[in-house]
Each structure stands twice: as structure tokens, then as C-alpha cells.
Amino acid sequence: MEQDSQSAQDTAGQENFDAIIAKDSRIEPRDWMPDAYRRSLVRQISQHAHSEIIGMQPEANWITRAPSLKRKSILMAKVQDEAGHGLYLYSAAETLGTPRDEMMDALVAGKARYSSIFNYPAVTWADMGAIGWMVDGAAICNQVPLCRASYGPYGRAMVRVCKEESFHQRQGFEILLELANGTPEQRAMAQDAVNRWYAPSLMMFGPPDDDSPNSKQSMAWNIKRFSNDELRNRFVGMLVEQVKVLGLTLPDDQIGFNAETGKWEHGPLDWEEFKEVLVGRGPCNAQRLERRRSAHEEGAWVREAAAAYADKQAAKHAQKDAA
Amino acid sequence: MTQSLGDASASATRITPGNALRPEDIALAARQGAEQPSEDVAEYALRLGDDALILAQRLGHWISRAPELEEDVALGNIALDQLGHARSFLTYAGSAWGKSEDDLAYFRREPEFRSAHLFEQPNGDFAATIARQFIAANYQFPLYRELTHSGDPMLAAIAAKAVKEVDYHLDHSTQWVLRLAGGTDESRRRMIHGLNLMWPFSGELFQDDALTERLGAAAVLPSSLRAEFDRSTAEVLAEAELDVPPLPMATGGGRLGRHSEHLGYLLAEMQVLAREFPGASW
Numbered sequence: 001m002e003q004d005s006q007s008a009q010d011t012a013g014q015e016n017f018d019a020i021i022a023k024d025s026r027i028e029p030r031d032w033m034p035d036a037y038r039r040s041l042v043r044q045i046s047q048h049a050h051s052e053i054i055g056m057q058p059e060a061n062w063i064t065r066a067p068s069l070k071r072k073s074i075l076m077a078k079v080q081d082e083a084g085h086g087l088y089l090y091s092a093a094e095t096l097g098t099p100r101d102e103m104m105d106a107l108v109a110g111k112a113r114y115s116s117i118f119n120y121p122a123v124t125w126a127d128m129g130a131i132g133w134m135v136d137g138a139a140i141c142n143q144v145p146l147c148r149a150s151y152g153p154y155g156r157a158m159v160r161v162c163k164e165e166s167f168h169q170r171q172g173f174e175i176l177l178e179l180a181n182g183t184p185e186q187r188a189m190a191q192d193a194v195n196r197w198y199a200p201s202l203m204m205f206g207p208p209d210d211d212s213p214n215s216k217q218s219m220a221w222n223i224k225r226f227s228n229d230e231l232r233n234r235f236v237g238m239l240v241e242q243v244k245v246l247g248l249t250l251p252d253d254q255i256g257f258n259a260e261t262g263k264w265e266h267g268p269l270d271w272e273e274f275k276e277v278l279v280g281r282g283p284c285n286a287q288r289l290e291r292r293r294s295a296h297e298e299g300a301w302v303r304e305a306a307a308a309y310a311d312k313q314a315a316k317h318a319q320k321d322a323a
Numbered sequence: 324m325t326q327s328l329g330d331a332s333a334s335a336t337r338i339t340p341g342n343a344l345r346p347e348d349i350a351l352a353a354r355q356g357a358e359q360p361s362e363d364v365a366e367y368a369l370r371l372g373d374d375a376l377i378l379a380q381r382l383g384h385w386i387s388r389a390p391e392l393e394e395d396v397a398l399g400n401i402a403l404d405q406l407g408h409a410r411s412f413l414t415y416a417g418s419a420w421g422k423s424e425d426d427l428a429y430f431r432r433e434p435e436f437r438s439a440h441l442f443e444q445p446n447g448d449f450a451a452t453i454a455r456q457f458i459a460a461n462y463q464f465p466l467y468r469e470l471t472h473s474g475d476p477m478l479a480a481i482a483a484k485a486v487k488e489v490d491y492h493l494d495h496s497t498q499w500v501l502r503l504a505g506g507t508d509e510s511r512r513r514m515i516h517g518l519n520l521m522w523p524f525s526g527e528l529f530q531d532d533a534l535t536e537r538l539g540a541a542a543v544l545p546s547s548l549r550a551e552f553d554r555s556t557a558e559v560l561a562e563a564e565l566d567v568p569p570l571p572m573a574t575g576g577g578r579l580g581r582h583s584e585h586l587g588y589l590l591a592e593m594q595v596l597a598r599e600f601p602g603a604s605w
Contacts, residue, residue, distance in 0.1 A: 053392070056386065056387040056395070057387050060386050060387035060388075063383045063384075063386060064380060064383055064384060064592050064593060065592060065593065065595055065596050066596075067429075067596040067597045067600070067603075067605045068425045068429075068597070068605045069346075069376075069406065069409070069410050069413075069424050069425060069428055070346075070410070070605075071605050072379075072383070072406060073403060073406050073407065073410070076383055076386065076399055076402055076403050076406065077399075077403060079386050079387065079399065080386065080395070080396055080399035080400065080403065083386070083387075083392050083395040083396045083399065084396055086392055087392050087393070087396070090392075125596055125605075175605075178604060178605055179605075182603055182604060182605075183600065183603050185600065186600065186603055291387070291388070294388075295387070295388045295389065295390070298390070298448075299389065299390020299391060299394075299449065300390075301390075301507065301509050301510055301513070302390035302391065302394075302449050302503070302510065303390060303391055304506065304507055304509075304510070305502055305503050305506025305507050305509075305510030306391075306502050306506060307506075308505075308506045308507045308510075309501070309502040309505050309506045312505060
């Protein structure tokens with residue numbers, strides 16, 4: 001009996017869900033949703049949150065050495081924004097029933113993924129510019145369509161995230177512009193950073209469409225709106241125009257506009273390297289994870305103290321109320 | 324964006340809303356012939372700016388290493404506030420000598436820094452950082468509140484912005500002193516240890532000298548803040564069931580440019596890139 005009523009609920013739920021998706025409307029936390037949709041969202045949103053949190057590290061690496069107080073201040077604000085993005089995103093994922101602690105534990109246990117771009121080192125100040133311009137630029141191309149994602153809390157979180165990312169991209173561009181117009185050494189530093197971050201930033205959009213297993217379902221659910229290659233091509237078109245303003249070059253002599261398809265094209269990318277970094281064999285994977293793990297473990301006593309204090313206060317209030 | 328090169332008023336920071344006083348405004352006013360601070364006022368602003376700068380530098384290290392994401396945000400925010408105050412004070416001080424905030428932050432040597440020893444103390448664990456914040460905020464809050472009445476209009480304006488922000492720093496550190504002291508045995512032990520580490524450096528903050536005495540109504544006499552500091556910290560420590568650490572005060576000397584062993588490393592890190600490219604613009 002119970003099973004029958006459960007399956008009747010599921011059928012009605014599925015119909016309602018399909019209707020919402022067909023209307024391109026929004027699924028909210030209390031709505032029925034297929035398990036696979038829920039799992040896929042938890043995976044995507046938590047990976048996104050982890051990327052924000054791990055992504056703080058390469059930039060935090062330069063906070064104490066930023067070469068002017070204004071730049072130090074902008075960089076601090078930016079890295080702080082990233083912690084904030086992580087928080088909104090973990091909260092959005094929590095509306096799907098997965099607690100933040102569980103997601104954090106998966107991250108520090110090395111079981112969860114994050115954007116593999118953050119496994120590359122930020123070795124010069126110009127990397128602060130290239131990360132802002134290219135990495136955040138790619139993130140914006142990816143994320144603006146996510147503001148329309150079918151899951152309400154995710155889409156709404158992305159609206160705020162995108163506004164801040166746009167500031168991040170402009171500050172990165174401004175850093176490069178200043179360097180490109182600076183001394184010959186500064187200019188060389190800027191070009192070197194653009195050279196190093198170009199291919200990894202293009203690979204941020206994920207594998208080519210014919211090798212992207214999750215994309216199709218995600219598009220059918222109105223989570224993803226454009227394919228990896230479409231977004232990547234759009235991004236290349238953006239870089240091509242902006243790099244001219246910088247007076248720098250992109251390390252790719254095969255970039256061109258294909259008049260037939262109306263799309264930008266780029267040279268081959270090293271997908272072997274992408275896979276290597278993804279499975280943990282990048283330059284900084286171990287370092288990034290260790291830093292997150294040590295912050296988490298060394299902070300455990302603080303979190304325990306806050307919880308113990310809250311319990312004691314609650315007990316005190318309960319006693320007062322009873323008396 | 325190309326025309327914006329080197330123009331502070333068109334920079335990415337410009338989107339910050341509100342009418343808050345920004346260091347760029349102070350620099351602009353100085354370029355447009357605003358009245359320069361006297362040598363004494365500039366020296367005083369340098370002290371306030373250095374305290375805030377060194378504290379911001381220390382706190383900035385926590386971002387991405389805090390015990391909880393909320394604390395990455397909170398400590399980052401406090402660091403940003405302190406850095407903002409530092410930039411304003413240093414810009415104003417520098418206007419007396421034809422120097423920018425960056426000239427002062429990046430191209431002075433250790434004995435030319437005027438910060439008190441408290442601010443350069445290493446972060447230690449979270450409890451030590453909170454202890455340093457607790458002392459710093461209980462000192463800076465009444466200081467800036469009184470400085471809003473300064474006879475020097477620029478110092479008063481900078482303090483008016485800063486006092487609102489330090490009010491939050493005071494609340495943040497107070498809440499954590501209570502939680503760490505009243506949380507677990509371990510957190511209590513660490514809180515006591517952190518306070519013991521930092522407390523000896525509180526004495527220097529309240530030492531008067533010839534400069535603060537000469538400045539009269541332009542400055543706040545450090546010793547005049549002592550009673551309030553003792554009262555406000557004692558109240559919180561009593562609620563936390565902690566004793567005021569019964570420790571002798573350290574000698575100090577920061578206002579004269581005599582620092583602890585820690586400042587050299589902090590400056591080496593902070594200044595390295597700027598000094599690698601002297602004269603470059605960023």
C-alpha cells in the first residue's frame with residue numbers, strides 16, 4: 001500500500017517537475033525532483049563552492065606582497081568575496097539536503113573535485129592580473145547563463161556571484177594594463193602570465209562536447225544552457241579583442257574567426273594535461289589540499305568551542321526560563 | 324579603460340558606494356593645495372597609520388587559513404578596514420613630506436616605522452590573534468572616538484570613518500573572547516595563553532611623549548585612554564571568568580622606531596616586490 005502511494009506521489013511529482021522544466025520555470029527546494037537531478041546539482045554546486053574556496057589560495061599567496069596598498073586592498077576584497085561565494089554556494093547546496101560539513105569533509109578527504117585551474121601556481125604579481133582577467137573571465141562566461149539555471153537557489157546565488165566576478169575581472173584587466181604600460185620588466189611579466197594562464201583558462205570550460213558525458217542531461221534539465229565548446233569559443237572571441245587593448249599577445253597562432261560557423265576557433269589544447277591535473281597530478285594539487293586540510297583541522301578546536309559555548313548558553317537560558 | 328591609466332578617480336575601486344572618505348580623496352586634496360599637516364601632526368598620523376598597516380598585514384595572512392569560512396570573511400574584513408585607515412593616515416602624513424602612502428609603506432626602513440609592538444606580534448593561533456584584536460580594538464575604539472574632536476579637521480574626518488568600523492572589531496573580538504574562554508577546556512587554555520602573550524604589549528599604547536603632549540587638542544593623549552581601556556577589558560574578562568593577566572609590561576619603543584625581532588620579517592615580505600622594481604607603477 002505504502003509503496004503504491006509513494007509511486008503515485010513520484011509520478012505526480014515527475015509530471016509537475018517535467019512541466020516546470022518545459023515552461024523553463026524554476027524548481028524550488030520543497031518541490032519534488034528526481035534523485036538524479038538532486039545528485040547532479042549537489043555535485044555541481046558543491047564543486048563550484050570548493051573551487052571558490054581552493055581558488056582563494058593562489059591569490060591569498062600575494063596579499064602580503066601586493067606592490068601597492070591600493071592593490072593590496074583590492075586583492076583582499078577579492079579573496080574575501082571568494083569566501084563569500086563559497087558560503088552562498090554551500091548554502092544553495094544545503095537546500096538540497098546535504099550539510100556543509102559533509103561537503104567540506106569530502107573536500108579535505110580529497111574525494112571532491114574543484115576547478116583544476118587552481119592547481120597551477122601563482123608565481124608572479126602579473127598572475128593576479130591574468131587570473132582576474134582570464135580565469136574570472138572564463139568563470140563569468142560559464143556563470144552568467146547559470147543565473148537562469150532551473151534550480152532557484154543556485155540561479156539566485158549566481159546573480160550575486162556574477163556581479164562580484166565582473167569586478168574581479170576588471171581589476172585583473174587593470175593590473176595587466178598597468179603592467180603592460182609599465183617598465184619592460186613589468187611588460188614581460190604580464191606577457192609571461194598571459195602565456196601561462198591562456199590554455200588552462202580555455203580548459204576551464206571542460207572537455208570538448210564529444211567527450212563531455214554530463215553535459216547533455218544537464219542541458220535537458222535547464223541547468224546548463226550552452227555547451228562547453230560554445231562557451232569556450234565565445235570566451236576566445238572576448239580575449240582576442242581585449243588583448244589588443246592590453247597590447248599583449250595570446251600564445252596561440254591558430255585563433256581565427258570562422259565566417260561560416262560564425263564562431264571563434266583556437267589551436268589544439270592539451271587534454272592529456274587537463275586529465276592529469278584533474279586526477280591529482282598537477283603542479284599544486286597536494287599543496288592546495290594540504291592547506292585546506294590544515295586550516296580545517298587546526299580550526300577544529302575553535303569550531304568546537306563555539307558549539308560548546310552555544311550549548312552552554314542555551315542550557316543557561318532554559319534553566320532561567322524554567323525557574 | 325585605457326584613459327583611466329593612473330587616474331585614481333576612474334579606478335576599479337571607484338565603484339565602492341557611499342560618501343566615505345577615501346585615501347585618493349586625501350591625496351587629491353593635497354595636490355589641489357589643501358592645507359598641509361604640520362610636522363607634528365604628520366608624525367602623529369604616521370604612528371596611527373603604521374599601527375593600522377602592520378595590523379592589516381598580520382591579519383591578511385589569515386585569509387584562506389581561518390578556522391571557519393565566516394572567519395575568513397570576518398578577519399579579511401577587519402584587515403581591509405585597518406588597511407583603509409592606514410592608507411588615509413599615511414596619505415595625510417605623506418602630504419607633509421611630498422610622499423605617497425606607498426613611498427611610506429614600501430620604502431621606509433624598519434627604524435622609520437612608528438607602530439607599537441602589539442601590532443607586529445605574530446598571529447600565533449586563533450586565540451592569540453583574538454587576544455591581539457581584543458587589545459587593539461579596546462584601544463582604537465576610544466582613540467578614534469576622541470579623535471573625531473581633534474582640532475585637525477583631516478584627522479577628525481579619518482577618525483569619524485574609522486570609529487564606526489572599529490566598533491565592529493570590538494564586538495567581534497569580545498564575542499570570541501567569551502566563546503573561547505567559555506567553550507571547551509582547550510579553548511579556554513588557549514585563550515588564557517593568547518592573552519598572556521599579548522597583554523605585556525598593551526602598556527606601550529598608553530605612553531605619552533613629547534609629541535603627543537605638544538600636539539594638545541589635535542591629538543588624543545594616550546594616557547587619557549588608559550582608564551577606559553582598563554574598565555572595558557576588565558568587564559569582558561570578568562564575564563569570561565578570566566583574570567586580567569598579572570604580567571609586567573614590555574618596554575615598547577615602537578614610537579621611536581625601536582621594534583621587536585618580528586617587524587623585519589614582516590617588512591621584508593611586504594616590501595619585496597615594490598623594492599624589486601623601484602619607481603614602477605602598479
